[in-house]
Amino acid sequence: MTAPKRKKARANGEGTIYQRKDGRWEAAGYVLAADGSHKRVRVYGTTRKDAANKLAAKIADSNRGLPVATADSTVGDYLTYWLGSVAIHRLRENTHTRYATCIRLHLIPGLGTKKVTRLTARDVRTLLDRLRTTCQCCAQGLDTERKACCAIGECCQKRLSPLTVTYVHSVLKSALEHAVREDELPRNIARNVKTTAPRPRRFQPLTATEARQFLDTARSDRLHALYELALRTGLRKGELLGLHWEDLDLDGGIASIRRSLQRTRTGGLTHLPTKTRASERRIALPTECIHSLKEHKERQDKERETAGAAWRDSGLVFTTPAGGPFDPTNLTRRFRSVLARTGLRRIRFHDLRHSTATLLLEQGVDLIVIKELLGHAHIGVTAGVYAHVRLRLQRQAIDTLGDALGPTDVDPDAPPAAAVVR
Incomplete structure (x- = not known):
């Protein structure tokens, strides 16, 4: 009678694997811990191979000097x-x-x-x-x-x-x-542990009158095209500063949002991917923005000539007078000075984005269109952030219906008019 074939023993350092009473497989081995010592780690899987692969991955990290x-x-x-x-x-x-x-x-x-x-x-x-x-x-x-x-x-x-x-x-x-x-x-x-959801941060978007006043004051500013683009399209600060001329099709009136300019601790001013995948998008440019961007391009060409050899050709739309990337913090300071000249209340730069969405909602623009323009990942984000605006619009709609259902001068004995309901 042939003896049953024994399973091959695992080599030193590969750990041990066995099946638990609950049917799951458990693998255990020694790895480098966060405190520098070697400690036993346990992983679990539905199959022997699953548990072995998980343990092998941890041992491989440990062998590369990564604590587990x-x-x-x-x-x-x-x-x-x-x-x-x-x-x-x-x-x-x-x-x-x-x-x-x-x-x-x-x-x-x-x-x-x-x-x-x-x-x-x-x-x-x-x-x-x-x-x-x-x-x-x-x-x-x-x-x-x-x-x-x-x-x-x-x-x-x-x-x-x-x-x-x-x-x-x-x-x-x-x-x-x-x-x-x-x-x-x-x-x-x-x-x-369930925590109470904090109240959403209140923001103060500009009214239509304030927005026009802001743009009129900003018209004399070197970054007028940026402010107009921010207020008319709702682009984020980093998306505006990360725009390259190659991202703009001024003849077709389209902008491609591909990246964001951010200041990081290790890399300084760095081009990063957009906030989410949905933020990488194409948007239609308003006619006013196309005109202001063309004027901005002419001004930038003059600045390039003035700077001469000192010009840094970054390809960016909005730059310093020497062609370098514009620091987000400096943009915030410049924005506040425009607000001060306008005489408007102090708001955040990000509130220009909120102003765009609020004004669009008040004009009856569909929520899905606003979601695509702002680059939100889910429409629930758009609906949640601007819930207060929608409630105000609901009140206006209810009041309009109230006017329609209110008393009229129509003869009550007149036959009802036929109406088509869609």
Whole structure:
């Protein structure tokens, strides 16, 4: 009788794989942890091959010197690993910087020493409640450094806004969601904690009269074409500053939005992809914008001649007088000076975009058209942001219907007129 063929033993360093009583396969091996030591990590799969591939991927990362989150990692170690090895490849640089700040200031001080596998919904809820009620000057030790606030017995009560607390919660959910996808955690504890949705940030769009007043004042400004394009098309600041002349078809009246100019911590002024895939779009240019862009092109050609050898040929539509990219912060300063000359109330540059959408809605333009123009990923975003405008339009519609259904001078005994209902 032939003896059953034994399975080939796994080589040293490949870890172990076995089937659990619940039918799932579990693979375990030693990898480099966030604290520099080697610890045992466990992964799970529906098949032996699935579990083996997951373990092999983690061992490969460990062999390249990348730390891997383990079952007994602390929240602080796991967040550090996730930020440096996972999120950095998925987030835009400025978003990654905000995540890092949130983790450093709030999540690690509040939950950093707890084990990831022992984290509870109560732990998360307690942290969020503490962030809502605790003075951040005192919590971060800023009062001691400045010798103010609680350090002198006069607490300033500088608490986090509801929007920031919600942001902290969302960062933690994102990090733990990765652990769930990688079968390192059975469920995302942070999702079990429900937070009150903060009130949307109020914005102050320009009225039609204010918008005309703003454009009249900006007509003498060097960047008049930019302001007109912002107000008539709703382009974002980065999209405006990232426009190249090759993106514009002035004869056909079309602009292709392909990139955004942003200032990042490591790269300075950098061309990045648009905010979302839906933001990469083609839009129709208003006649007024075509005229102002042609005038702007003539002015830029004169500036090129004046600058001579010092001209930086960046191909950008809106540049400095020497041809270089225009810093977003400098645009904000310039915009505020135009507002001051106009005598209008102080608003954000982004409120020009809100003004575009609000004015279009008030003119009866369909929501889907506005969504495509603004480059929103989903129409729900457009509908949510401008809900207050739609409510005002509903009131006008109801009042119009009320006028139609109100008393009239028509003879009540006259036969009803035939009407076609569509």
